[in-house]
Amino acid sequence: MEFPSSGPRPLTVEEFDTTRHLSHAARQARERGFDKITIVDADTHHDETGSFRQMVDYIDSTVERQKARASTNEGRRPMIPYNISYADVGGRIQRFAARKLEQTPANVHRDITLTRRSMAAMGATYGVMYPTASMRLAIQPKRDWEFWLTLAYNRWIANDLLPQEPQLKAMLYLPLHHTAECLKMIEELADKPGVAGCVVASARYEKIQQKGMMKVLAAMQERDLVLAFHGMANWEEANLAAIPKWGAVQAIGVPQSNMVHMANWLMSGMPERFPTLKVLWCESGVAWAHYLMQRLDAVYLARVSDAPLLKEKPSHYMARMYYCSQPLERPDDPAALEVAFRAINAETQLVWGSNFPAHNFDVPATIWDLPFLSETAKRAILGGNATRLFRFKTGNV
């Protein structure tokens, strides 16, 4: 595979191997003795589009199944919206494209092999998988397509993929436009082995507190399923379209997408209505939570009547939620990060996630090497907290 260059010489890559790609991570894992602790990667991604043809067999509607099949033909427009992404920096980060070259054994699903390899290199025991391209279905204006394709994905991952590898877990994607169907999906699939919870792809406009969601959230709470909000940026949103650089759009847009849902979640009193539902916020780092705690507390104290269901300050509820660390901010002054950790009770509420193979993925050393954490806190963040959150088995697995 040839990677073009702005200079005279393109770069040719003949092969790709995740294990070799992550050899430094593996060395770190050996040096730090990660084999002696349980590490859970609470946010790892697989390329589900490679299995699209198998998935679409799970679409009930014959007409929509035909459209989904037809969309795989060359020259057809994809059903999943494609936003411009400079994630690979014009080919400088090669794994996005070069991973296509990676060889995997025929008798194991490719996504399982690739995820096992990245987990093994980083020393992770469990991985919670999220789809990649399908997350953009949140911005598919043809809403029934979001529903049909996520139904197909959810059924495929629960029925076909997860039974093949007990160390891999997954989250059911919630198409929030179709709340009644979300409930049916949970009833059909949530009890399957490996289903760890449900995820909201955050770049969307439906309110999490909408009436139809109450039954969905109640069903999740009854089953002790984790509700994850996965941050993402939609460059076509008017305020983000004003930013002409992809990296800045990610820096602002991803946490912003979670902040909207967090504000709605709190101000509509959802923590009081669903007190035992466990909520996890992914892919936004940690600095946003500390910022929003201060901001919401200030506004709440000035206008308590805006949030009549709350019995405590917003930050108190936020401190009892879960946060996934990636992409962990690295301020010049580590004290700033320490304060953010303290605000969210990191020792019990923070879970590590790699977000591999994203452009800005984190390895476990990102947590392990933090100077202000105790050994106990490191172990909790890298695996203990997630094991408790998702009710994973500990010990030899």
Next chain:
Amino acid sequence: MELPSSHDIHRLTVEEFDTTKLLAHAAKQSRERKYNEFMIVDIDSHHYESDHLSEIYEYIDAPVIKQFGKAFQQTMGRPMFPQRGNDQEMGGRITRSAVRRMEKSKHKDGGKHDTELALRWMNAMGVDYTCLFPTPMLSFGLHPQVEVEVALSRAYNRWLCERVLASEPRLISLLYLPFNDPDECYKTVMEFGDKKGVVGFLVTGVRYNPVHDNEYMKTYALIEEMGKPLAFHAAYNWQSKYMEQMNRFISVHALGFPYYNILHMTNLVINGIFERFPKLRTMWIEGGVAWIPFLMQRLDNEYMMRQSEAPLLKRLPSDYMAEQFYATQPLELTKNRKLLEATFDAIKAETQLCFSTDYPHWDFDLPSTVYDLPFLSEQAKRNILGGNAQKLFGLKPWQHDKAGKPLYAG
């Protein structure tokens, strides 16, 4: 190529694709209606520039943007602009979009390949000239990076001029203006205005630029001086807040295209652009025609009540609108033909309306769409099918017989 069906017994496998065969009925119509006796000009047809991005990216000047474009294409297999999933091809039922890549030509060069394919459908329909436009680039006005729209549109314009327009006299175009950068629009007109086959300039309608902004005035003045038209090509944006409320492609398509023409026309008329540039001729593409009398009535009625908000106007909005040019497709053929006749009357169709196919898109029109209208005279039909565009663009017959008599494609 296998075209899936909702049921296996209807599954369709297509082994080859040939435009001439696809349009056999159009060719029959052309012979029956003797299109060889007069000129037919198609104001709006398309090719898929997305099939030739590796050639087009070579024309990008900025080395970093060029690398990004090539990296997108070569390694990720994606264009460097957004792609929108939609239901346009009805799950593969409109086959030509999916199977077009199976069609063979003599050429490896993308420009020559597209030229050969264009001539095939033009000959089948009896079209003498066509204005060739890109396809995905119609939404490029929404690109969040102004410099990418500038770089890619210039690369496309260079590619089109050098590889298509320079060598085929029957293919003409209105060149893409990077409207997010007014200065670059001016430069584009200066650079490409005299190139062979460039008969005017194009604003792709899906965008958030107020077209009456003073920053565009020097470009309008330049285009007016050149005597070439400025066209507005409509499209849709399902992801806009209004359109997101609709669940079907049919709804978004029906409302989305005229919406952008209505928006930009309103801004031009109300802000007196046609008074400031009285010789500037505008062309409105791919919104059909029914929106025009609607807007004429609406703007006239409001103008009579609030003239102070449009102080530059000396006449009714509809008077200015009736002097502009309009492309036919998709012509609204409804049960009540009197509506269409009244529309033609309102827009002075005999001198202002220009036929367009929008081929190969899903709802393209044939020349018979106009030719078979019962209320038009033979002269009116010929004006709409070619004569009006011939005058607007200053076109001459592209071939003659030995005695010097013009020969036409039909």
